[in-house]
Amino acid sequence: MKDTPLSNCERDFLLKAIEEKKRLDGRQTYDYRKMKIRFGTDYGCCFVDLGKTKVMAQVSCELVAPKDSRPNEGIMFFNIELSPMASPAFEQGRQSELSVKLNRQLERCLRNSKCIDTESLCVVSGEKVWQIRVDVHMLNHDGNLMDAASIAAITALCHFRRPDVGIQGEEVTVYNPEERDPIPLSIYHMPISVSFAFFQQGTYLLVDPCEREERVMDGLLMIAMNKHREICSIQSSGGIMLLKEQVMRCSKIASVKVSEITELISKALENDKKARKAGERCGFAESMPQERITALKTEEASVEMTDVTERANDILQNAEAPPQSVPSPVVPVPGVGQVGQGLQNTWGLQEDDEDEEEENDNSGEEKEDRAVQMKEDKSEKPESRGGDVVEISDSEEEEVVILNP
Amino acid sequence: MFSSLKSKIGQVLLPGDEFSFQTDETISLTGPTKQEKVVCGPGLRRSGDRLLVCKSGVLRHKAPNMFWMDSQQRRYVAVKGEAVIGIITVKSGDVFKVDFGGSEQASLSYLAFEGATKRNRPNVQVGDLVFAQFVVANKDMEPELVCVDSSGRANGMGVFGGGGLLFNVSLGLVRRLLAPHSDVLKDLQQLFPCELVVGMNGRLWVKSSSLQRTLIIANLLQSCDTMTAPQRQQLFKRVAQGAL
Numbered sequence: 001m002k003d004t005p006l007s008n009c010e011r012d013f014l015l016k017a018i019e020e021k022k023r024l025d026g027r028q029t030y031d032y033r034k035m036k037i038r039f040g041t042d043y044g045c046c047f048v049d050l051g052k053t054k055v056m057a058q059v060s061c062e063l064v065a066p067k068d069s070r071p072n073e074g075i076m077f078f079n080i081e082l083s084p085m086a087s088p089a090f091e092q093g094r095q096s097e098l099s100v101k102l103n104r105q106l107e108r109c110l111r112n113s114k115c116i117d118t119e120s121l122c123v124v125s126g127e128k129v130w131q132i133r134v135d136v137h138m139l140n141h142d143g144n145l146m147d148a149a150s151i152a153a154i155t156a157l158c159h160f161r162r163p164d165v166g167i168q169g170e171e172v173t174v175y176n177p178e179e180r181d182p183i184p185l186s187i188y189h190m191p192i193s194v195s196f197a198f199f200q201q202g203t204y205l206l207v208d209p210c211e212r213e214e215r216v217m218d219g220l221l222m223i224a225m226n227k228h229r230e231i232c233s234i235q236s237s238g239g240i241m242l243l244k245e246q247v248m249r250c251s252k253i254a255s256v257k258v259s260e261i262t263e264l265i266s267k268a269l270e271n272d273k274k275a276r277k278a279g280e281r282c283g284f285a286e287s288m289p290q291e292r293i294t295a296l297k298t299e300e301a302s303v304e305m306t307d308v309t310e311r312a313n314d315i316l317q318n319a320e321a322p323p324q325s326v327p328s329p330v331v332p333v334p335g336v337g338q339v340g341q342g343l344q345n346t347w348g349l350q351e352d353d354e355d356e357e358e359e360n361d362n363s364g365e366e367k368e369d370r371a372v373q374m375k376e377d378k379s380e381k382p383e384s385r386g387g388d389v390v391e392i393s394d395s396e397e398e399e400v401v402i403l404n405p
Numbered sequence: 406m407f408s409s410l411k412s413k414i415g416q417v418l419l420p421g422d423e424f425s426f427q428t429d430e431t432i433s434l435t436g437p438t439k440q441e442k443v444v445c446g447p448g449l450r451r452s453g454d455r456l457l458v459c460k461s462g463v464l465r466h467k468a469p470n471m472f473w474m475d476s477q478q479r480r481y482v483a484v485k486g487e488a489v490i491g492i493i494t495v496k497s498g499d500v501f502k503v504d505f506g507g508s509e510q511a512s513l514s515y516l517a518f519e520g521a522t523k524r525n526r527p528n529v530q531v532g533d534l535v536f537a538q539f540v541v542a543n544k545d546m547e548p549e550l551v552c553v554d555s556s557g558r559a560n561g562m563g564v565f566g567g568g569g570l571l572f573n574v575s576l577g578l579v580r581r582l583l584a585p586h587s588d589v590l591k592d593l594q595q596l597f598p599c600e601l602v603v604g605m606n607g608r609l610w611v612k613s614s615s616l617q618r619t620l621i622i623a624n625l626l627q628s629c630d631t632m633t634a635p636q637r638q639q640l641f642k643r644v645a646q647g648a649l
Contacts, residue, residue, distance in 0.1 A: 004492070004504060004506065005492050005494050005504055005532065006532070007492045007532050007533065007534050007566065007571055008530070008532035008533060008534075008566070009533075009534050009566035009567065009568070009569060009570075009571060009610075010570065010571050011532075012567075012568070013568070013569065013570045013616075013619075016616065017616055017620070020616055022616060022617065022620060024620065024623075025624070026620070026624070
């Protein structure tokens with residue numbers, strides 16, 4: 001489905017507002033939207049909300065053979081999914097330009113910066129290494145998917161625990177999480193990407209553009225940095241010409257933002273660790289506010305009570321006797337049979353009924369006789385049910401042969 | 406059935422609730438029997454001799470015999486006669502294609518403007534906002550819009566939109582804004598003067614004396630969607646006092 005087109009009136013209004021330094025939701029030029037980080041029940045599952053943009057990252061690991069060129073290093077694999085759930089402009093299955101761009105940016109930000117010690121992921125050099133796979137799913141697109149994806153990915157990697165491995169000579173044992181506590185990945189630093197949107201050929205810039213602002217922007221500058229003020233990746237798209245001073249200014253802003261975001265991530269990880277230690281239930285379901293209906297009320301209905309006893313007695317007298325209750329009522333419905341020790345074997349009866357219906361009326365009587373005889377046989381011998389083999393056939397024989405073991 | 410419907414006015418009903426024609430009332434053989442006619446609006450459907458609820462919401466009533474379900478949703482389905490705000494997407498030959506938020510785009514003929522002839526084409530560009538009403542809107546055909554009413558006059562419809570802001574709200578808020586003696590509109594009028602175009606497809610266009618005021622009104626309308634009346638009045642009062 002195609003996305004709603006942007007009207008000229010909206011574009012003009014947004015550009016005029018940016019010239020007057022006003023944003024649609026009242027933020028300042030360098031403000032981020034409200035950011036929330038939550039974790040799921042498994043280790044390595046992280047949800048990030050950036051305003052209305054929602055992103056989920058999940059980390060998983062697997063033992064595989066290493067690459068030939070690097071026999072003693074683990075493998076990192078990143079994948080960003082843009083599903084139509086995030087925006088009607090995304091199509092399922094097709095690798096759109098945006099999807100390729102986001103994947104490439106995330107790989108450069110996390111893999112090329114060597115934020116994870118891949119040598120510690122090696123189990124048996126040349127044969128078995130851990131492959132860490134990070135899947136990022138976009139749940140809602142309201143602008144600035146790249147920042148949200150990078151925060152979710154690095155937080156999920158910090159949160160993840162891989163199974164412990166024991167090596168004794170030639171034997172390698174992978175322990176269950178129940179046997180031995182899983183160990184966290186060794187992460188050197190946390191690269192976080194900050195996006196800057198440029199308008200009017202680089203005159204105005206905005207941090208963390210929302211979806212409307214992204215539509216009218218001229219170009220985007222993405223700077224990935226860690227809290228030690230090391231730039232991990234810089235990417236400029238849209239073909240705008242930027243001056244040296246502008247790029248320096250952006251990197252200064254980025255370092256401030258990255259230190260704030262890193263602090264938020266560490267706090268979230270701390271809280272989650274404390275919650276898990278205290279045995280509290282943690283996870284996605286718990287972080288949603290519980291809106292339960294705790295009372296079901298209807299208004300009082302007025303009931304006439306003057307002659308209740310008389311009417312009740314009348315009803316009791318006129319009512320029939322209640323049906324006999326059977327301890328375990330058995331209702332043979334057509335198509336359902338039951339076989340078992342102690343219970344009535346109804347398979348034969350069912351087949352006989354079907355045979356009766358199929359046959360002509362001429363031979364119907366014969367079948368009925370046989371059916372009656374079989375029913376009698378069955379009712380006579382309920383105990384030896386298990387050993388009996390009852391032969392049921394479509395033949396015209398009058399006699400029924402019951403074989404005893 | 407009229408009485409059973411009347412007893413449920415104002416209550417929340419769910420799809421699957423039904424009203425049947427067979428009631429416990431006895432029909433007198435001597436007196437004259439009134440012919441009950443019930444007009445079902447959106448959300449109610451007749452199936453045989455029962456009236457089924459097919460949308461969850463509150464049952465509303467308008468004298469003498471109109472009933473409908475008042476439900477909340479954001480996705481718009483085209484209905485004949487409703488006036489919507491559309492965005493021109495394609496200008497091809499004699500016909501414009503307009504996006505109004507539905508499953509497909511509607512067509513708008515260039516002759517359907519006031520004073521438009523084959524020689525005198527209307528001045529409409531791709532990306533313009535247009536306020537139009539549906540003449541054809543059913544599930545089997547492509548929807549069609551016109552910018553004139555039945556007598557050929559514009560009556561407020563046509564191209565518009567310089568300098569304002571377009572945004573989306575839920576269909577419930579739009580209906581509340583367009584209702585006669587609307588509370589929301591009265592509260593809004595006490596704030597500051599503004600120009601407001603309301604499209605039944607959930608789109609609103611607002612323009613006020615300054616950019617800041619336009620932004621304030623847009624944000625207020627988007628947030629008062631889910632508020633109760635006293636909360637909304639409190640919010641508007643706070644803004645009026647702290648207004649720049």
